[in-house]
Amino acid sequence: MSVFGVLSDRARGHVVTTLLIAMVAMLFTAFSYGRMARAYPSAGSAFTYVGQEINPAAGYVTGWSMVMDYMLNPMICIIWISQQAHVFAPGVSYWAWAIFFGIVFTGLNIQGVKTSARVNTGLAIAMGVVIAIFFVAAARYVFGNPHDGVAFFTRPFYDPQSWDTKAVLAATSIAVLSYIGFDGISTLSEEAENPRRNILLATVLTCLVIGILSAVEVYAAQLIWPASEPFPNTDTAFTYVAGRAWKPLFAVVGFTLLVANFGSGMGAQLGAARLLYGMGRSKALPEKFFGAVDPKRRVPRNNVVFVGLIALAGALLVSYGIFSYGLGAEMLNFGALIAFMGVNLAAFFRYHVRESRQSPILPLLVTAVVIAL
Numbered sequence: 001m002s003v004f005g006v007l008s009d010r011a012r013g014h015v016v017t018t019l020l021i022a023m024v025a026m027l028f029t030a031f032s033y034g035r036m037a038r039a040y041p042s043a044g045s046a047f048t049y050v051g052q053e054i055n056p057a058a059g060y061v062t063g064w065s066m067v068m069d070y071m072l073n074p075m076i077c078i079i080w081i082s083q084q085a086h087v088f089a090p091g092v093s094y095w096a097w098a099i100f101f102g103i104v105f106t107g108l109n110i111q112g113v114k115t116s117a118r119v120n121t122g123l124a125i126a127m128g129v130v131i132a133i134f135f136v137a138a139a140r141y142v143f144g145n146p147h148d149g150v151a152f153f154t155r156p157f158y159d160p161q162s163w164d165t166k167a168v169l170a171a172t173s174i175a176v177l178s179y180i181g182f183d184g185i186s187t188l189s190e191e192a193e194n195p196r197r198n199i200l201l202a203t204v205l206t207c208l209v210i211g212i213l214s215a216v217e218v219y220a221a222q223l224i225w226p227a228s229e230p231f232p233n234t235d236t237a238f239t240y241v242a243g244r245a246w247k248p249l250f251a252v253v254g255f256t257l258l259v260a261n262f263g264s265g266m267g268a269q270l271g272a273a274r275l276l277y278g279m280g281r282s283k284a285l286p287e288k289f290f291g292a293v294d295p296k297r298r299v300p301r302n303n304v305v306f307v308g309l310i311a312l313a314g315a316l317l318v319s320y321g322i323f324s325y326g327l328g329a330e331m332l333n334f335g336a337l338i339a340f341m342g343v344n345l346a347a348f349f350r351y352h353v354r355e356s357r358q359s360p361i362l363p364l365l366v367t368a369v370v371i372a373l
Contacts, residue, residue, distance in 0.1 A: 002080065002257055003177055003329075004218055005237025011171035012162040013155070013227020015218040021168075022175040023211030029340045030182055030207040032347035034200025037186045039350060041195040045186045045271075046339040046346075047279055053346040053354075062342035063279050066183075069335035070272030071307055073180065075314040076328035077265030078102055082315060083325075084258045098315040101262070106308035109270045112297035123263040130249075130256040131217065137246035138220040156222035173337075177329060178214050180336045181264055182206045183343075184271030269311065273303035 007015045036049040046066050051059020082097035147153075185203045221241040231237040238257065243250030277300035280290025294301045317323040 002238070002261070003174060004221060004241070005231045005234030007171050007174055008222070008227055008231070008237065009234055010174060011168050012164055013159060013222060014157070014163065014168050015222060016156045016215050017158065018168055018172045018175040019178060019211060019215045019218060021172045022179060023207070023215070026176065026179040026182070026207050026211070027204065029344055030203045031200070032344045033183055033186045034203045035347055035351065036343060037199035037203070038196045041199070045183065045275055045278065046343050047275060047284070049346040050342040051282070053349045054342070058342065060284055062339055063275065063284065065335045065338040066275055067272060069180070069332055069339060070184070070268050070275060071310050072328050072332040072335065073268030074105060074265040074272070074307065074311040076325055076332065077261045077268070078105070078311055078315040079318055079325050079328065081258050081261050081265070084254065094319060095316065098312065102308055102312035102315065105266050105269050105311070106304055108266060109273065109304045110297070110299060110301055112299050123259050127256055127260055130252055134217070134242055134245065134249060134253065135220060137242070137249060138224055141245045142223050153223070156219050159227070162227060173333065176337065177333055179207060179210055180332065181267055182210065183339065184267055188274065269304065269307050272307045273300045276300065276303040276306070
């Protein structure tokens, strides 16, 4: 988990708690995405939902916040992967790795959703195997070393000696980064079978699985590496945790995080391309370029290449000190929360104002939580 070290420092060791709080808000947001996909089973996602239900201008702002979000995601993924690959193979320059991964991302996404899905399935299987090995190693380490009983196992959730409500809530806004990407499912409404049902299920289940799996991972990590001990490097903290559980896992987990960022970057690039396609088709952007789609693979090829070039350009700026992984992550979080807020409000307007189906308290509460984050 790439942000484990940062979260542990900010939340004073209560990483599990921050992830679970964020998961509640994100689950309701995922449900809003799914419900809006039922009403608008077309590409465009947040841009379409907010523009149709609230105001075209609001949809335009939301759409561009999502475009920024999806462009930043592959960008920071290329940055992180290229830096990590340079550590593994220092003989190859960062520039060469960045260009290589930028071309691979774009090339695979141009091949279509099925190709991207097969690649991501393979990556998911590989990561699943490594995570399973980590859990076994973590269990052996925890139960093979002395601890102070029940308090040891509850401390990652709540430690009265280090608990700080403000710190936990502040860290929760960063924990949202773990969930960013589930909303990209809604941009594939035109390519999914039975999108009115499957988009809702896929979005909510993806968010739920991410939350539970991430919480279990960091819970095991905090048992292995107590919050009172500083990390040698907060950006790569999880690899040090894995190495303490079992030395060979240090390199394996580092490679697995590289693979995870690879899959995330690919998905984000395709999501951005689909979002630009929705904006182009509605003439918010030049339709001839952004509204075009490959007739054979049904992929907005122009947009995939466009997003790939932007991501690569941003990644190369790191070499000049103009851009950084940390700055990109902060901007990514900001753009995502704007879109989440917009979709929750769009769901509120459609189902609680126009159709008056249910009480408006819940969607408004979720929107308030997202604003607070």
